[in-house]
Amino acid sequence: MGEPKKNRIGLEITPYRGGKTTLCAGCGHNAISERIIDAFFEMGVHPRDVIKLSGIGCSSKTPAYFLAEAHGFNSVHGRMPSVGTGALLANRKMIAIGVSGDGDTGAIGIGQFVHMMRRNVPMVYIIEDNGCYGLTKGQFSPTADVGSTQKNGQPNDLPPIDTCMLAVQLGASFVARSFSGDKKQLLAILKAAIAHRGTAMIDVLSPCVTFNDHEGSTKSYAYVKEHDEPGGEVNFVPFFEDISVEYDPGTTTAVTMHDGSKLFLKKLEEGYDPTDKIGALKRLHETARRGEFATGLIYIEPDRDDFITQLNLVDEPLASLPLSRVRPGPEALEEIMEGLR
Numbered sequence: 427m428g429e430p431k432k433n434r435i436g437l438e439i440t441p442y443r444g445g446k447t448t449l450c451a452g453c454g455h456n457a458i459s460e461r462i463i464d465a466f467f468e469m470g471v472h473p474r475d476v477i478k479l480s481g482i483g484c485s486s487k488t489p490a491y492f493l494a495e496a497h498g499f500n501s502v503h504g505r506m507p508s509v510g511t512g513a514l515l516a517n518r519k520m521i522a523i524g525v526s527g528d529g530d531t532g533a534i535g536i537g538q539f540v541h542m543m544r545r546n547v548p549m550v551y552i553i554e555d556n557g558c559y560g561l562t563k564g565q566f567s568p569t570a571d572v573g574s575t576q577k578n579g580q581p582n583d584l585p586p587i588d589t590c591m592l593a594v595q596l597g598a599s600f601v602a603r604s605f606s607g608d609k610k611q612l613l614a615i616l617k618a619a620i621a622h623r624g625t626a627m628i629d630v631l632s633p634c635v636t637f638n639d640h641e642g643s644t645k646s647y648a649y650v651k652e653h654d655e656p657g658g659e660v661n662f663v664p665f666f667e668d669i670s671v672e673y674d675p676g677t678t679t680a681v682t683m684h685d686g687s688k689l690f691l692k693k694l695e696e697g698y699d700p701t702d703k704i705g706a707l708k709r710l711h712e713t714a715r716r717g718e719f720a721t722g723l724i725y726i727e728p729d730r731d732d733f734i735t736q737l738n739l740v741d742e743p744l745a746s747l748p749l750s751r752v753r754p755g756p757e758a759l760e761e762i763m764e765g766l767r
């Protein structure tokens with residue numbers, strides 16, 4: 427047996443794993459946890475430099491199953507964005523990954539979600555999207571499609587919220603959709619999301635095998651496989667690797683990220699440009715109208731200032747500043763009061 431593989435910071439994959447999953451066998455969420463483990467390992471990010479956050483739901487249980495040594499915050503239902511924002515403001519050096527569900531984000535947490543997107547808080551925000559509330563036994567969630575049925579045959583008659591459309595519209599600077607069953611695409615997107623500086627929102631279609639995998643459901647494995655419309659191959663080359671991707675500038679869009687990493691997007695559709703906001707919204711609308719899921723990188727704006735930059739925070743994490751630097755003395759207060767007189 428050969429030596430176990432090590433990454434660029436000399437770690438084996440073991441510290442990137444977490445506890446044993448307690449989710450149903452075959453749940454899409456388990457496959458996403460596996461890809462998160464691979465992505466952080468391959469990017470060579472130390473687990474202790476990571477904050478992993480979640481709300482409530484089967485999806486929100488998953489941070490327990492990856493990066494055992496990372497800092498973990500399992501928050502209240504739908505409240506992960508504000509906890510994440512606070513954690514990042516306290517320590518801007520951390521790399522944050524939040525896992526939410528379509529219920530956690532689209533229902534109770536929608537208000538928090540929209541403000542996180544418009545602030546461009548620097549974190550990877552994953553929605554494990556199964557179109558239902560898995561943990562509470564499969565009720566329709568706000569991402570359920572019109573006409574999709576529950577196990578008992580009852581159809582959903584409310585229009586869905588498309589979280590990718592919302593995120594693009596509100597200002598998220600990296601928006602992607604993927605499928606838990608598409609290992610290659612999801613891994614490339616996750617690695618690019620980790621390299622991105624700003625909100626990287628990834629809606630991952632992730633079938634619930636127990637409550638929403640029957641005929642009639644538009645979030646079943648069979649339906650998603652059949653209606654997945656990848657917008658072209660996503661190839662991510664991190665800054666520490668030599669670029670060996672052969673690409674034809676005529677058919678491939680290359681995006682350089684902040685840390686020098688490169689994203690190559692092979693175009694399938696004539697003229698699709700992931701840096702064009704209107705084009706991204708058009709693609710989402712058109713595929714949805716055909717009953718299909720546009721997957722791949724939908725939109726990227728690598729240069730938009732993230733929330734930390736907008737706030738002009740000092741480089742040193744606020745959490746490690748001494749009290750003398752975070753608490754103005756009586757003279758400062760006196761000066762403010764003077765200015766108000």
Ligand SMILES: Cc1ncc(C[n+]2csc(CCOP(=O)(O)OP(=O)(O)O)c2C)c(N)n1
Nearest residue numbers: 483484485503527528529530558559560561
């Ligand atoms: C304040 C509050 N309201 C309601 C609940 C009940 N509840 C728990 S999980 C959940 C929905 C989970 O759905 P989703 O986020 O899609 O996660 P999934 O289980 O499908 O992965 C609900 C409504 C709760 N825990 N807390």
Ligand code: SF4
Nearest residue numbers: 450453484560634635
């Ligand atoms: S109930 Fe559904 S979402 Fe929850 S663990 Fe089981 S398959 Fe996954």
Ligand SMILES: [Mg+2]
Nearest residue numbers: 527528556558
């Ligand atoms: Mg769900």
